[in-house]
Amino acid sequence: xxxxxxxxxxxxxxxxxxxxxxxxxxxxxxxxxxxxxxxxxxxxxxxxxxxxxxxxxxxxxxxxxxxxxxxxxxxxxxxxxxxxxxxxxxxxxxxxxxxxxxxxxxxxxxxxxxxxxxxxxxxxxxxxxxxxxxxxxxxxxxxxxxxxxxxxxxxxxxxxxxxxxxxxxxxxxxxxxxxxxxx
Numbered sequence: 607x608x609x610x611x612x613x614x615x616x617x618x619x620x621x622x623x624x625x626x627x628x629x630x631x632x633x634x635x636x637x638x639x640x641x642x643x644x645x646x647x648x649x650x651x652x653x654x655x656x657x658x659x660x661x662x663x664x665x666x667x668x669x670x671x672x673x674x675x676x677x678x679x680x681x682x683x684x685x686x687x688x689x690x691x692x693x694x695x696x697x698x699x700x701x702x703x704x705x706x707x708x709x710x711x712x713x714x715x716x717x718x719x720x721x722x723x724x725x726x727x728x729x730x731x732x733x734x735x736x737x738x739x740x741x742x743x744x745x746x747x748x749x750x751x752x753x754x755x756x757x758x759x760x761x762x763x764x765x766x767x768x769x770x771x772x773x774x775x776x777x778x779x780x781x782x783x784x785x786x787x788x789x
Contacts, residue, residue, distance in 0.1 A: 607637065609644045614699040616722060617690050618646060619706055620678075620715040633713055635680065636738070646717055647676055650738035658684075658728040658735065662771045663762065665725015666691055666779070667750045669741060670788045674720030676740035684733025685709035686726040687765045691751070691758060694721040695787040703760055708735075721789040723751050727766055750779040757782060 608621040622633045638648040658664070666689070669675035679688060688708050692699040708714050708726075718724045726735065753760065753776065762770065 666723035679737040684730040
């Protein structure tokens with residue numbers, strides 16, 4: 607596995623080695639010793655799986671203390687643009703974001719640490735998105751910020767030209783400037 611870091615400390619893109627032949631392919635999607643060596647979590651008490659149509663925009667979500675959640679995400683079918691926003695109020699990168707394309711061809715994974723809002727836009731129908739989380743889901747500690755926040759200027763429309771499909775909760779999430787971050 608190769609681990610790529612960004613100028614914004616925290617998120618990590620993980621590029622697994624893929625071995626393919628006439629039978630198909632094999633890849634290690636998680637190896638605790640490799641993650642430990644890179645200083646990444648190895649304890650994931652909950653796995654989640656979502657399937658989405660093209661144009662579904664989920665996020666930008668996060669879990670606040672006392673159960674902040676890190677995520678290890680990947681796509682096994684279809685394609686997404688995955689986005690993280692730094693919401694650590696003391697960070698010099700507060701409000702800055704990173705995007706990566708995760709899809710069934712590249713098999714990349716993305717680690718999203720606590721202190722980052724996370725969302726993704728599906729580019730293909732029937733996209734299967736898998737994520738391991740460092741804390742179990744806690745509805746009373748889950749929050750979100752507006753994915754269309756003009757201060758963030760995330761270019762969703764550059765990545766997908768159709769109609770976006772959002773949950774009612776995501777449509778009414780506050781802008782980052784109206785959110786008092788506990789991180």
